[in-house]
Amino acid sequence: MPRTAQRSGLWKKRGNTNVAVFACIRARNVPYLFHLHFLRFGAMAFAGVAILCLLLLSVLGMPAARWKGGDGVVYGGTGAVCAALTLWAALRLAGGGVDEVVLPLGLPWLPAHLRADALSAFFLMVVNFTGATASLYGWGYGRAHHAVHGPKPGPVLPLYPLFLAGMNLVLLANDAFVFLVSWEFMSLASWLLVLANHREEGTARAARIYLIMAGFGTACLLLAFGLLAGTHGDYSFAAIRTHTPTALAGALGVGLMLLGAGSKAGLVPLHIWLPLAHPAAPSHVSALMSGVMTKVAVYAIVRVTFDLLGEPAWWWGGVMLVAGSVTAVMGILYALMQDDLKRLLAYSTVENIGVIIIALGMALVFKAAHVPVIAALALSAALLHIVNHSLFKSLLFFGAGAVLASTGTRDLGRMGGLIHTMPVTAFLMLVGAAAISSLPPLNGFVGEWLLFQAILNGPTLPQWILKILIALVGAAVALAAALAGACFVRAYGTAFLGRARSVAASGAREVNWAMRVAMAVPALLCVVLGVMPTPLLRLVEPATRLLVEAGPFDGRAYQPWFWLAPTSAVGNSYNGLVFLVVIAAVSAVLGLAIHRWASDRVRRSIAWGCGFDEPDPAGVTQYTPSSFGQPIRRAFGATVFRARDTVDMPEPGDVRPARLTVRWSDPAWVWLADPVVRLVNAAADRVNEIQFLTIRRYLSLMFFALVALLVLVAVLQQWS
Amino acid sequence: MSNLAYDAAHLLGALVLMMSFALLYQRRLSALLNAFTLQAVALAAAAAWQGYAQHSHHLFITAVLTLVLKAVVMPVALRRIVVKLNIERTIEPALSIGLTMVAGVSLVTLSILLVMPVTEDATALTREDLALSLSVVLLGLLMMISRRNAVSQVVGFMSIENGLILAAIGVAGMPMIVEMSIAFSVMVAFIVFGIFLFHIRERFDTLDVQKIESFRGESQ
Numbered sequence: 001m002p003r004t005a006q007r008s009g010l011w012k013k014r015g016n017t018n019v020a021v022f023a024c025i026r027a028r029n030v031p032y033l034f035h036l037h038f039l040r041f042g043a044m045a046f047a048g049v050a051i052l053c054l055l056l057l058s059v060l061g062m063p064a065a066r067w068k069g070g071d072g073v074v075y076g077g078t079g080a081v082c083a084a085l086t087l088w089a090a091l092r093l094a095g096g097g098v099d100e101v102v103l104p105l106g107l108p109w110l111p112a113h114l115r116a117d118a119l120s121a122f123f124l125m126v127v128n129f130t131g132a133t134a135s136l137y138g139w140g141y142g143r144a145h146h147a148v149h150g151p152k153p154g155p156v157l158p159l160y161p162l163f164l165a166g167m168n169l170v171l172l173a174n175d176a177f178v179f180l181v182s183w184e185f186m187s188l189a190s191w192l193l194v195l196a197n198h199r200e201e202g203t204a205r206a207a208r209i210y211l212i213m214a215g216f217g218t219a220c221l222l223l224a225f226g227l228l229a230g231t232h233g234d235y236s237f238a239a240i241r242t243h244t245p246t247a248l249a250g251a252l253g254v255g256l257m258l259l260g261a262g263s264k265a266g267l268v269p270l271h272i273w274l275p276l277a278h279p280a281a282p283s284h285v286s287a288l289m290s291g292v293m294t295k296v297a298v299y300a301i302v303r304v305t306f307d308l309l310g311e312p313a314w315w316w317g318g319v320m321l322v323a324g325s326v327t328a329v330m331g332i333l334y335a336l337m338q339d340d341l342k343r344l345l346a347y348s349t350v351e352n353i354g355v356i357i358i359a360l361g362m363a364l365v366f367k368a369a370h371v372p373v374i375a376a377l378a379l380s381a382a383l384l385h386i387v388n389h390s391l392f393k394s395l396l397f398f399g400a401g402a403v404l405a406s407t408g409t410r411d412l413g414r415m416g417g418l419i420h421t422m423p424v425t426a427f428l429m430l431v432g433a434a435a436i437s438s439l440p441p442l443n444g445f446v447g448e449w450l451l452f453q454a455i456l457n458g459p460t461l462p463q464w465i466l467k468i469l470i471a472l473v474g475a476a477v478a479l480a481a482a483l484a485g486a487c488f489v490r491a492y493g494t495a496f497l498g499r500a501r502s503v504a505a506s507g508a509r510e511v512n513w514a515m516r517v518a519m520a521v522p523a524l525l526c527v528v529l530g531v532m533p534t535p536l537l538r539l540v541e542p543a544t545r546l547l548v549e550a551g552p553f554d555g556r557a558y559q560p561w562f563w564l565a566p567t568s569a570v571g572n573s574y575n576g577l578v579f580l581v582v583i584a585a586v587s588a589v590l591g592l593a594i595h596r597w598a599s600d601r602v603r604r605s606i607a608w609g610c611g612f613d614e615p616d617p618a619g620v621t622q623y624t625p626s627s628f629g630q631p632i633r634r635a636f637g638a639t640v641f642r643a644r645d646t647v648d649m650p651e652p653g654d655v656r657p658a659r660l661t662v663r664w665s666d667p668a669w670v671w672l673a674d675p676v677v678r679l680v681n682a683a684a685d686r687v688n689e690i691q692f693l694t695i696r697r698y699l700s701l702m703f704f705a706l707v708a709l710l711v712l713v714a715v716l717q718q719w720s
Numbered sequence: 721m722s723n724l725a726y727d728a729a730h731l732l733g734a735l736v737l738m739m740s741f742a743l744l745y746q747r748r749l750s751a752l753l754n755a756f757t758l759q760a761v762a763l764a765a766a767a768a769w770q771g772y773a774q775h776s777h778h779l780f781i782t783a784v785l786t787l788v789l790k791a792v793v794m795p796v797a798l799r800r801i802v803v804k805l806n807i808e809r810t811i812e813p814a815l816s817i818g819l820t821m822v823a824g825v826s827l828v829t830l831s832i833l834l835v836m837p838v839t840e841d842a843t844a845l846t847r848e849d850l851a852l853s854l855s856v857v858l859l860g861l862l863m864m865i866s867r868r869n870a871v872s873q874v875v876g877f878m879s880i881e882n883g884l885i886l887a888a889i890g891v892a893g894m895p896m897i898v899e900m901s902i903a904f905s906v907m908v909a910f911i912v913f914g915i916f917l918f919h920i921r922e923r924f925d926t927l928d929v930q931k932i933e934s935f936r937g938e939s940q
Contacts, residue, residue: 696865696868699861699864699865700865702861703861703862703864703865706858706861707827707830707858710830710831710834711830713834714830714833714834717833717834717837717838718833718837
């Protein structure tokens with residue numbers, strides 16, 4: 001009985017703070033946001049019912065694979081639930097407030113705590129929006145795949161809603177136990193989804209490496225939460241928040257958190273599973289894993305470093321800045337070396353995670369220096385980039401899936417000229433490629449622009465090491481952005497422009513309407529958010545207020561919705577409308593001018609013909625992906641990847657074709673993964689001997705272990 | 721009265737421990753079984769005395785159970801096995817007596833060192849009893865690993881059980897069900913070991929564990 005009484009007392013207290021937080025946010029909040037008080041009642045019930053629906057859909061998915069139209073029911077249901085959750089999360093974000101609920105599930109002494117605050121709501125919005133478009137796309141993708149490749153691969157239908165339910169639960173968890181269980185749920189569901197195409201070569205290895213890395217990550221998180229909870233034994237986040245851990249425990253906790261969540265997000269050098277596993281899954285799942293699951297990992301980092309641990313130390317941000325910079329530059333260099341379109345996109349995810357981690361590191365550094373407005377600016381950049389990346393990365397994965405569905409290949413060297421056969425996909429992919437290359441006036445540009453506003457404030461920090469580091473980080477971000485541009489020019493150019501490089505590419509067909517609509521929605525949002533980012537930033541302002549107690553616009557009197565002028569020492573501003581108008585005008589003028597004057601004389605020739613006007617079905621006389629990547633491979637790859645080109649040139653008179661071979665080694669594998677694998681194997685061999693002892697030896701082992709422990713206890717007793 | 725209760729309990733517990741030492745240096749199986757019988761009788765006496773001293777009648781049941789099962793049924797059954805298998809006169813190699821005694825004495829020292837500081841709040845009786853029973857358990861384990869014959873390993877196992885029961889009766893207010901379950905577990909273990917011994921004998925024609933090991937598929 002005293003237990004229940006205590007709990008209800010706690011509950012009551014929480015209720016009070018809850019109201020206080022709500023009132024405080026309302027009072028400070030910008031007046032034009034909706035005040036939807038009624039949403040607070042039963043708000044958690046709505047989320048709970050939605051997640052239950054996802055679980056039910058997952059059960060339904062098992063028999064539904066055999067029904068005619070069963071996939072429509074499951075994908076349609078999942079999409080509807082995700083859309084509803086997106087709307088709910090957006091309204092909660094606008095309405096502010098904190099909702100908590102304690103469910104009598106789980107361990108007897110630890111009921112399941114769920115909580116939705118502004119940060120959770122923001123990530124829920126991102127996850128479920130992509131979930132909704134991916135459901136629509138997955139429905140169309142399944143049909144297209146069915147039409148081209150015969151029977152469907154492994155069971156996707158039951159696992160797909162399960163995966164989404166897992167991600168939603170991670171975001172709602174309010175104690176370490178629920179968090180870790182949902183985290184494993186998410187990992188295992190996505191692992192099974194990776195295995196859906198298990199007959200393809202390499203999938204089994206990718207899934208195995210993913211499972212190992214997921215296990216490693218969860219183990220790190222387990223230890224991190226154990227350290228954060230300390231000796232109190234209360235694993236609810238509320239308790240962790242009130243008990244600030246010792247400096248050493250906090251430092252270890254942050255380090256383990258970065259290792260654990262970083263391995264899921266894809267921080268270099270823990271990214272090794274990501275480019276193997278993400279492309280191996282069906283394309284809509286790839287989009288979810290790459291665009292959204294990595295964000296759930298980022299959520300874990302944000303939740304711990306900004307919220308649970310209270311006051312940060314400046315070096316946490318420093319570590320994140322270094323890790324993020326290495327990840328951003330390495331990720332995009334990897335991407336430039338790839339010929340597999342989906343793997344290229346997965347490596348580009350690594351780069352974008354690096355950028356997000358840099359932005360979070362900046363926010364932490366400024367929060368530790370007690371400059372909350374700049375911290376809010378950097379945090380807004382991180383959150384904006386999270387939205388942006390989820391939009392354009394899902395769009396690009398959808399596009400890659402569309403190409404895969406209609407040509408049957410992911411190899412850039414077998415595509416080409418798809419703009420003629422798949423015009424809608426080509427146009428939408430162009431939007432995605434331009435957005436991820438951070439070209440104005442698209443959303444990728446705004447995110448990086450905001451990040452640079454924060455970086456330009458670096459010199460105001462007190463620590464000299466940070467001043468220098470942030471300058472270097474700025475250079476790294478700029479380099480990564482430029483390389484991303486090169487990477488996507490290469491990918492888009494070889495896939496969609498030029499001439500077809502294979503028969504399959506020349507016979508490609510435009511994909512069905514569901515896939516096109518699913519691509520068009522994020523593409524449209526990429527443009528809208530690029531032109532008018534301010535409303536979204538206003539929407540996520542409660543989240544930044546929750547974490548750094550300031551908004552990016554504090555202290556700016558004039559702030560209309562079409563103008564983005566964050567508070568900072570540099571005082572720059574951005575107006576997407578002006579950009580749009582100027583770029584549209586310049587493009588129109590340039591286009592007209594080129595059309596009018598550049599080619600006075602009509603001259604017809606094959607594009608990329610290199611002087612050959614004969615038809616060339618194999619398309620070998622045009623730039624290949626590896627030739628396009630060669631300059632950058634020579635400049636960076638020779639040192640980082642030890643890339644070597646060998647040319648096998650036949651003698652004059654020999655009719656065999658000349659051959660260029662590129663060899664490169666992955667430093668993450670050479671320096672980290674392979675030695676670890678060797679170490680584990682050697683240790684396993686040693687331990688294996690224990691399997692073949694006699695019964696008496698086993699008994700002796702137990703006996704001596706027992707005696708040793710007893711002696712230890714006895715000695716410790718004498719000591720104390 | 722309380723002084724007498726303490727002294728008698730101490731004496732009986734020490735007798736159980738003495739018998740553990742006696743078990744350690746027996747080389748013939750029949751002598752080993754005799755020593756085990758004596759240990760069981762001492763344990764039964766200890767239980768009966770505790771029942772009288774603590775005024776808890778269920779300890780008499782424990783005493784009777786111990787006496788019947790461990791002092792009569794099991795030694796008789798084991799002796800029949802020994803006779804049937806014709807290993808009555810087997811001299812089995814144990815560790816040298818001096819070495820075994822040194823190891824045993826150090827184990828007893830260790831358990832006293834361990835138990836005494838932990839149980840400062842408890843009564844003297846409980847403390848002594850816990851130290852004695854931990855020693856008996858450790859000596860039983862020592863016996864199991866220093867013997868090769870399967871029968872003496874069974875005896876070592878059952879002397880571990882004796883140590884547990886000694887701990888259980890020393891603590892006032894231990895519910896009956898514990899002793900019942902311990903008695904039954906010993907019973908089950910005895911049956912399992914009996915069947916096991918006969919099967920081993922049938923299959924391999926020996927009870928020497930060392931020789932049986934060479935029959936295991938995985939070892940070479």
